[in-house]
Amino acid sequence: MKQVYKVGSLFAGVGGICLGFKQATFENNEYELAWANEIDEYACETYRTNFEHKLIQGDINKVLNPNLIDIEIEDLNKKICKETDDKTISRFKSEISMLEEQKHYYEHQREKILKYKIDVLNGGFPCQAFSIAGERKGFDDERGNLFWSIIHLIKDLDKIHGKPRILFLENVKNLKSHDNGNTYKVIKSELEKVGYIIKEEVLNTMDYSDLPQNRERIYIVGFLNEEDAHKFDLFDRIKNLKVKKSSNERMEDTKKVIDYSITSKDYEKYYYTRKKYPHYFITEEEYNQIPPEVRKEERVNLEEQINEMYQFYQVRRGMYVRKNMSDVCPTLTANMGTGGHNVPLIKVNDGIRKLTPEETFKLQGFPIGQGYELPKKYNGRSYSDAQLYKQAGNAVSVPIIKFLAKEILRIL
CATH class of the missing domain: 3.40.50.150 (Vaccinia Virus protein VP39)
Structure with missing residues (x-):
């Protein structure tokens, strides 16, 4: 019964x-x-x-x-x-x-x-x-x-x-x-x-x-x-x-939640570029020209250091780039939409970007597009990405x- x-x-x-x-x-x-x-x-x-x-x-x-x-x-x-x-x-x-x-x-x-x-x-x-x-x-x-x-x-x-x-x-x-x-x-x-x-x-x-x-x-x-x-x-x-999963199995799981078909043409706001974040794209020549007493201990250059597809990276405390060694995304947090450091970053075909709100929800197992939808509007305005990142992190x-x-x- x-x-x-x-x-x-x-x-x-x-x-x-x-x-x-x-x-x-x-x-x-x-x-x-x-x-x-x-x-x-x-x-x-x-x-x-x-x-x-x-x-x-x-x-x-x-x-x-x-x-x-x-x-x-x-x-x-x-x-x-x-x-x-x-x-x-x-x-x-x-x-x-x-x-x-x-x-x-x-x-x-x-x-x-x-x-x-x-x-x-x-x-x-x-x-x-x-x-x-x-x-x-x-x-x-x-x-x-x-x-x-x-x-x-x-x-x-x-x-x-x-x-x-x-x-x-x-x-x-x-x-x-x-x-x-x-x-x-x-x-x-x-x-x-x-x-x-x-x-x-x-x-x-x-x-x-x-x-x-x-x-x-x-x-x-x-x-x-x-x-x-x-x-x-x-x-x-x-x-x-x-x-227990191999690196290749983790890679296949990542492909299911990350949309690698996204391009900067339509999703420019999620991309990290030298124009938007010059301090994250410092060349070796530029680094050497910074006086030793004021330059950071490690040089950050996302194009050089985020170099593997299907992996997750973070700029830790704004000081250095770290790849997650478990082949998975670091813990999503409620403040990941506020910019700054410790935001999960990925390499895609046309650059470096952070995750979209839809991807963060998928990383929590919400079936986006298959019975679960994110709001587009609230009180007559476009629904805030920052709120969606906060919700996924919580x-x-x-x-x-x-x-x-x-x-x-x-x-x-």
Whole structure:
């Protein structure tokens, strides 16, 4: 008999976890996406372009507790009492009116998120607070505090429908070691307090999928039932399932995600040229003419140093060029669209270029042009490449999610 398990998704981004669960099936059993939550308006636009189920847009803390807005209203009322300027008072009153509308909106969103009994609660909760690429403030960062919304939602769902049977969370590898392991101890302890048996594993995308990207992430699976937890032995045997690929096989995987037919005529903005980046095309003669006390230790010349097709390179810290020695793309990051250093670069037939937004999504396993599309417009304007790069860098690797979701479906 066909069994369908309902899924709720927090911090959904552009839907990588949702897509992985949607793609997963096992013996005629499958998942159904009940709702997703995301705060970023651009990510929401990309999400809505690709999914039809309910998207709850907004701050999850306010969704779960609309009364938080009363605190903001109270603060503004206090300012009004002290203010003498009529224009400022009028502005404060206008802000209060907007907050009152916002509270009504969030009350409605709370009803939506608590409407369904869900079997699986998932979420790639914000990782910047723990990422090695950021300042690693952990729970001192507002984004790190968003972890607690997962606990609050579990408790709220429990009062109405019971707790989700499965909890599925994803984050950066560094979460495990952050603050000498204390951060993860708190997270695991809090999840255990609300009734879950926790299993976790760090997986690298390149080791467990055909995607040519080095991307290590921690995957945390929580089980409400001891029997489910006992059946889930995937992490115990995971190392035996590693994908081992030759350089030629990696090359073939790269060809599937990188469009080598692109030319500078139509995609000029992605190309690195001497005119745009003169400091990345320094000849030996030019280098020798720079006074020793001011020139960089290594000479950078992309045309000379990025010399192999089907490989990935980076200009590290703007100081030197490095080829990825694993024959895969370095970890995609949320700031790769802002220019500067550490942007993945490739050699193509007519020069050197960075990846297009479509290619970065493909490197995360999104089926661009085959059921998943990137928005072209938003609010009457062309959709920003910078936003798409950010979304791809923040996303999960869809095949890894599908792989894990299928195993969860098997034990269910």
